[in-house]
Amino acid sequence: MTTALTRRPGLRGLRASSGRSPLHLLSLAFAAGVVAVALLAPWLAPHDPNAVDLGAALAGPSPEHPLGVDAAGRDTLSRLLLGARTSLLGPLGVVITSTLVGVAVGTAAAWRGGRLDTLLSRGTELVFAFPGVLLAVLVVSVYGEGLLAPVVALGVAYLPYVSRLTRSLVLAERARPHISAYRVQGHSGLQICLRHVLPAIAPVVLAQATINFGYALMDLAGLSFLGLGVPPLTPDWGRMVFDGQTAVQYGYPLSAVLPCLLVVLTVVAFNVVGERWADRVARRDG
Numbered sequence: 001m002t003t004a005l006t007r008r009p010g011l012r013g014l015r016a017s018s019g020r021s022p023l024h025l026l027s028l029a030f031a032a033g034v035v036a037v038a039l040l041a042p043w044l045a046p047h048d049p050n051a052v053d054l055g056a057a058l059a060g061p062s063p064e065h066p067l068g069v070d071a072a073g074r075d076t077l078s079r080l081l082l083g084a085r086t087s088l089l090g091p092l093g094v095v096i097t098s099t100l101v102g103v104a105v106g107t108a109a110a111w112r113g114g115r116l117d118t119l120l121s122r123g124t125e126l127v128f129a130f131p132g133v134l135l136a137v138l139v140v141s142v143y144g145e146g147l148l149a150p151v152v153a154l155g156v157a158y159l160p161y162v163s164r165l166t167r168s169l170v171l172a173e174r175a176r177p178h179i180s181a182y183r184v185q186g187h188s189g190l191q192i193c194l195r196h197v198l199p200a201i202a203p204v205v206l207a208q209a210t211i212n213f214g215y216a217l218m219d220l221a222g223l224s225f226l227g228l229g230v231p232p233l234t235p236d237w238g239r240m241v242f243d244g245q246t247a248v249q250y251g252y253p254l255s256a257v258l259p260c261l262l263v264v265l266t267v268v269a270f271n272v273v274g275e276r277w278a279d280r281v282a283r284r285d286g
Helices: 010-014 022-044 077-110 114-128 134-141 148-174 177-184 189-225 237-243 245-249 254-283
Strands: none
Touching: 022 077, 022 114, 022 254, 077 114, 077 148, 077 189, 077 237, 077 254, 114 148, 134 148, 134 189, 148 189, 177 189, 189 237, 189 254, 237 245, 245 254
């Protein structure tokens, strides 16, 4: 069975040879920890993330503020914890949008074939040729700041990756003898796809979705760093890097370096987990 199509193959070098490798287990634990923090952030944050105290601006770590405060006097630890929610919610929206639509488009193209296949394939190729971040910048410039516009734009930009993968998987499944038997027995194409084809390809598609999640997080963080993502007061890792530029100039890098480090580690963790999952599916079906 075809394995997942990664957007940046260079990250494959991070994988270890064993399904129980320390890197895989560490990445899985880190990804699970970030998700848990995002869910529990309102109860874990020691301070209001938007509480401004200009008198304490750029203060270093202290018992009250373990990671210091930013240039506006806001607690860095609280903003990191609450920022995990926004930083993960956006990529989740991108993955859900691109996966649902991409699977539907890829399945229809492979199952129906003919002109529909040609039309859908050419359409996704046009989207594929347009840089996703550039599309998101264009959409945000029209609709303004917020999470919805870049999420929708990146969801459309990621759609071709899922669609092309799904098409190749469905074509392989369609050629299997048991699928042909169902067609001879009079089962409709929709029934066969929903009951047999899609469950068979789901592990590979989900592995690709996990990889896409990491890249979507990086793209959205980049947009927030450019001031094109979430509004200024919203805790978000990318926005924190943008806001922390002033602090770095004055020798207080924590408020910018820590969220940047979290973005990098989270992206790597989700990519390692997704690619390991894809490898295990390939070995199982190989």
